[in-house]
Amino acid sequence: MEKEIFLDIACFFSTDQFRGYDGWFETSKKILGYRGFYPEIGMKVLVEKSLISYHRGKICMHDLLKELGKTIVREKTPKEPRKWSRLWDYKDLQKVMIENKEAKNLEAIVIDIEKYQEEFLQRTMTVDALSKLIHLKLLMFKNVNFSGILNYLSNEMTYLYWKNYPFMSLPSSFHPDQLVELILPYSNIKELWKDTRYLPNLEILDLKYSQNLIEMPDLSGVPHLRDLDLEGCTKIVRIDPSIGTLRELVRLNLRNCKNLFLNLNIIFGLSSLVVLNLSASAIYFKSPDAIGNLHSLVILNLGGNKFVTLPNTIKQLSKLRFLILEHCKQLKYLPELPTPKKRKNHKYYGELNTFNCPNLSEMELIYRMVFSWMTQIFEVHWQSSLSFNRLNIVIPGTEIPRWFSKQNEGDSISMDPSPVMDNPNWIGVACCALLVALHDPSNIGNRWRNLPFDFGSMGFSFQNKQVLNKTSRALPIHLQNDLVTGELDHLLILFASREGFLLFPSEDETDMHGLDTRGFTTSIYDHPKGLRMQVKSCGYRWVFKEDLQQLNPNMMFRGNPSSRKRKLLSSD
Known part of the structure; x- marks a missing residue:
């Protein structure tokens, strides 16, 4: 199997193809596994033979070895790509499509037309020849244009990724028993399939931003589905109630399904759910307390909805680490937050986000509740083997608390950890930034690096402003003109552990950066037209064990609930 792995890596997985695809390294390993190649064993052998290496989450192979692999694939019939086992070049794919003949040997196609390849982006191929690829197991198309009617896809498929899939449904003859992942973002699909389709091995179904999708069909034939992503399917109005039978579903993303009419009690019985994203969706609770049944839930995103309050049973979600409520403009009260549960051998990340919740009331109570949740997290961490990494909180406030002993105007502050490096009681750093979102008619709009919409509008770094090409960590704060009024x-x-701070950004002990480059720097990725985010000031404090023992709400939070102007302050 080492030879097959070597050829796949040479042709597909060591290149920059699909470099915008999240988790490409892990995806490559999964695909090799789906193809029956035992990647854990085979890739180890290739590393030992110096045929591949790893660097920062990438599989690396020398250009000469890549060319050797491709030569092996082409060896017997160099001018007849239809007879090869793999296709990776658009021109070869085009030749196969034009010939429109049976291709018995072809098992894998990975084609990504980059933006700079304008000559190919403008071309369209007829799709007929895909029906002749009867043994195709891996198909990945990105920015490849087809016309015609798709009547057949190989039933031996194990992994199908097709961005901008141009057809309105999958072929009726498509029954791939071994298919594990079906990923069709930005597709033209209106109806995925009719009736029930039995796909016993399907684990991931991704149709995000399929703007013409109207409803999800019967899902009882996919009993092992773990991940369903319908984000941005703005026309979808119905999901078949059979979704409630998916007892292995771990992640459900219904973000921005603004026309979906869904009784959430259908999914509240899915105790396996770890991630639930319902932001900006038209949802309703028949029995809201049933959300307490989601005992495995770690991430809950309810942003952009019209709740006034949330079910008190949220406090029963002991594994909950991320609660995102941004743009809940009618929200008045926060529920009691869950007591964190001890977990071993996991890095702890936590987040509470109440950005743009202008009607929140009883702020004194909210500050104390947030403080209690925060300190419980610290207690769980230091009473167990839990590896603490980072905790983020976004909450209304107008002034950085004086507890943050080092402060500076502007969007960054330099940090010198050398005086605390040898102190055994130094456990981390607490940082704070005062953010102001305001309307700015003069701003014509600016989106940094063409980032995807769901990336967020802001990030932070533990590198100072003098560091070129800083690496930022995104924060899920989204600026939107129609929501910020x-x-x-x-x-x-933001709280970061000692290790999380020192190893930023790589979290690799062999890649620790110099102390002289340290700082707390914020970055704004997105300024929508007519709107602007400004960071007025920043501050930080080195945190020691005794700080946590002495910390109390009056040191961190003090507010006057009778005052019309909410403030977040601290005492001396």
Whole structure:
């Protein structure tokens, strides 16, 4: 199997193809596994033979070895790509499509037309020849244009990724028993399939931003589905109730399904759910307390919805680590937050986000509740073997608390950890930034690096402003003109462990950066037209064990609930 793995890596997985695809390294390993190649064993052998190496989450192979692999694939019939086992070049694919003949040997196609390949982006091929690829097991198309009617796809498929899939449904003859992942983002699909389709090995179904999708069919034939992503399917109105039978579903993303009419009690019985994203969706609770049944839930995103309050049973979700409520503009009250549960051998990340919740009331109570949740997390960490990494909180506030002993105006502050490096009681750093979102008619709009919409509008770095090409960690704060209607002041409060701070950005002990480059720097990725985010000031404090023992709400949070102007302050 080492030879097959070597050829796949040479042709597909060591290149920059699909470099915008999240988790490409892990995806490559999964695909090799789907193809029956035992990647854990085979890739180890290739590393030992110096045929491949790993660097920062990438599989690396020398260009000469890549060319050797491709030569082996082409060896017997160099001018007849139809007879090869793999296709990786658009021109060869085009030749196969034009010939429109049976291709018995062809098992894998990975084609990505980059933006700079304008000559190919403008071309369209007829799709007929795909029906002749009867043994195709791996198909990945990105920015490849087809016309015609798709009547057949290989039933031996194990992995199908097709961005901008141009057809309105899957072929009726498509029954791939071994298919594990079906990924069709930005597709033209209106109806995935009719009736029930039995796909016993399907684990991931991704149709995000398929703008013409109207409904999801019967899903009872996919009993092992673990991940369903329908984000941005703005026309979908119905999901078949059979979704409630998916007892292995771990992740459900219904973000921005704004026309979906869904009774959430259908999914509240899915105790396996770890991630549930319902932001900006038209949802309703018949029995809202049933959300407490989601005992495995770690991430809950309810942003952009019209709740006034949330079910008190959220406090029963002991594994919950991320609660995202941004743009819940009618939200008045926060529920009691769950007591964190001890977990071994896991890095802890936590987040509470109440950005743009202008109607929140009883702020004194909210501050104390947030403080209690925060300190419980610290207690769980230091009483167990839990590896703490980072905790983020976004909450209304107009002034950085004085507890953050080092402060500076502007969007960054330099940090010198050398005085605390040898102190055994030094456990981490607490940072704070005062954020202001305001309307700015002069701003014509600016989106940094063409980032995807769901990336967020802001990030942070533990590198100072003098570092070129800083690596930032994104924060899920999203600026949207139709949601931000007035000037908003918020505090970003961030706690990072000693290890998380020193190893930033790689978390690799062999890649620790110099102390002289340290700082807390914020970055704004997105300024929508007519709207602007400004970081007025930043602050930080080195945190020691005794700090946590002495910390109390009056040191971190103090507010006057009778005052019309909410503030987040601290005492001396």
